[in-house]
Amino acid sequence: MASTAGRKHTSSGKDNGKNVESPSESEWDLSEPDCELETDEEDDDDEEENVEKRWCTGLACQLGYGGTILVLFETPTGFALFMYDGVKLLRPDALEVAFLKCVKTFEDKVGAINPVTGLSKELALMIKDHIKTDQTLAVGNEDYKEIIQKSLGISCLCGPAVDELMWGLRFQMQSLLPKENSERPEDLFPLCEGMKILLNRHSFKVKPDMMVTKRIIDVTSVVYECDYCVNKHRDSLRMAGEYLKDISGIDTQDWDLMKLAVALKMICCPEEKIAATRWLFSRQQLKRLKDDAPKYKNKIFKMPCLVVYNAIYSAREIRTDAARILVRLFKKARKESEAEQECEATEYGTMLSAQRKEKQVPSTLAPIGTLQGYTQISRHPLHRTENPGILSIDIHPLKDIVATGGMDTNVVLFDLPSGQVLCTLTGHSKKITTLKFVNRNELFVTGSADMTVRVWQGSEDGNYRCIHILKDHTAEVEAVTVHATQKFFVTASKDNSWCFYDISTGSCLTKVGEASVQEGYTSASFHPDGCILGTGNTDAIVKLWDVKTQSDFAQIEGHDGPVTAMSFSENGYFLATASVDCVKLWDLRKLRSFRTYSPDDSGTPISAVEFDYSGSYLAIGGSDVRVYQVADVKVEWNLIKELMVPSGTGNVTSVKFGADAKYIAAGSMDRSLRIFGP
CATH class of the missing domain: 2.130.10.10 (YVTN repeat-like/Quinoprotein amine dehydrogenase)
Structure with missing residues (x-):
């Protein structure tokens, strides 16, 4: 998209622009959201070299076994082991991102692992049969981590990122483990941390303990995929934005990625009318971009710019529609939640009213004679003297x-x-x-x-x-x-x-x-x-x-x-x-x-x-x-x-x-x- 010869890339990290065009109210098939319109292909030699680097260095080396970990997942009737790319759990964005190895039903699931009895032979054998040398095991809580490390000497991983992984497995349990009964047949799930981060970023006010439906999770996933589609072009767009400053004197540090993509399309197609340009740019900026278009020859390349523009435009349009759907879904969820809370308060009041009629004065209550003998037994000056009271x-x-x-x-x-x-x-x-x-x-x-x-x-x-x-x-x-x-x-x-x-x-x-x-x-x-x-x-x-x-x-x-x-x-x-x-x-x-x-x-x-x-x-x-x-x-x-x-x-x-x-x-x-x- 942009020539990189002799140029260093700097990024402001700011993306605060407007949507280019108001999308329609129509909904789309949410079962297979696909916002990734461009893929990067590497030749076999590069891929082999990257795999080797991944296996021997960095986070993968820290986890062992090339970063591939086993996940001990607790089901309603027993335990399951999944293979997972553990490197994802150690990345800074781990809260926002399986392959089944084994599943086993336990007659005494509580006795399989607990702080009192430790690790049962049956569960220990299940883990040892599938874990590789130096491989890390992800577990759902600190007690499991301590017990397994002490009993088997296996390195265990536990924390917020693992909690997020477990949440995802529970959400997908019906498809991953069809024989297991859903823990929530009523189609309600707690918000995971990744969803909270994503929704707060998009200014959705959600309660930390709010229960959400599968529909909300599906639509939120679409928003995430659209964000990913836009953000994967961040570096190349910011690099191209530096040419705008050098050639046209336009500072793009505060521009969002959509605005940058529109500017590059204007440079590549100066004769084409592009929607919403008057909303995004001043008259002076529009004139400079059109007049300076020839100066970008051999610096900004047309086809990559158009591919990126189309990808970002489509993703932003879909994300806007998804956000509108989420507004409606959350509004409905809040009303249902408030109605449930009001019902709970009313039912509790009815119960208290019935109990109060049978309530007796406690025998431990201080009698009248005792209160008649009360005097001041202590005085404690508190708070500041300059503003007493x-x-x-x-x-x-x-x-x-x-x-x-x-x-x-x-x-x-x-x-x-x-x-x-x-x-x-x-x-x-x-x-x-x-x-x-x-x-x-x-x-x-x-x-x-x-x-x-x-x-x-x-x-x-x-x-x-x-x-x-x-x-x-x-x-x-x-x-x-x-x-x-x-x-x-x-x-x-x-x-x-x-x-x-x-x-x-x-x-x-x-x-x-x-x-x-x-x-x-x-x-x-x-x-x-x-x-x-x-x-x-x-x-x-x-x-x-x-x-x-x-x-x-x-x-x-x-x-x-x-x-x-x-x-x-x-x-x-x-x-x-x-x-x-x-x-x-x-x-x-x-x-x-x-x-x-x-x-x-x-x-x-x-x-x-x-x-x-x-x-x-x-x-x-x-x-x-x-x-x-x-x-x-x-x-x-x-x-x-x-x-x-x-x-x-x-x-x-x-x-x-x-x-x-x-x-x-x-x-x-x-x-x-x-x-x-x-």
């Missing part, structure tokens, strides 16, 4: 670890038994307004006035790392509440919206906005069943939402200011809401208020309200912390204990019960975490 706290569901969110933009995790700070989480740029532990996979969620939500995950050493940063809100995030399944959570913001998230992926499944709200939401909480969401806003209105339909079915009014906190009782009958003026108790069966508690100090607003997990006690935080015994609508809720906080230290902003109400934690504006107990 704790705005939110929560307690780990399984450990005595308290998380505090501060005005100083930090989150502190405090270990109560040792009295030590475990770690400080940084990353938010403004005050932490809300935070919640999740009773699953050591997950933790924080919301901030910086309009973002962060999902953190804990490790064995006690530290937490941020795994998701969510930016779906356009104003302060005021509340986070976790669904009963521990798989979803909701955030509420002053931008008049609340978002429903998948906690493992950080995907926003639903965003509900209200144009009628003046200043947005200030609190939110899930009903214990997870089927109802309660929200409070700056207009002093409490709304109850059907989570499945995202529609509000009740609106409760009665406060004189923003609803700053809310909590549902465990039995699902009561809702407590707090505002600057008072705390109100609502009977959800009749949607009416049956009791009001005014602040003891009119100058200090009530900022916190919380039922304990059993639904037996209610704590209210303002100038102090007051604990009430939960009763019924017609029975007085007795004040059990008033826990005093020294005056002048700032109001209590958040209060939580420890496990079985064995202690009470409170955060206040003097940056103190106070623990009350016997």
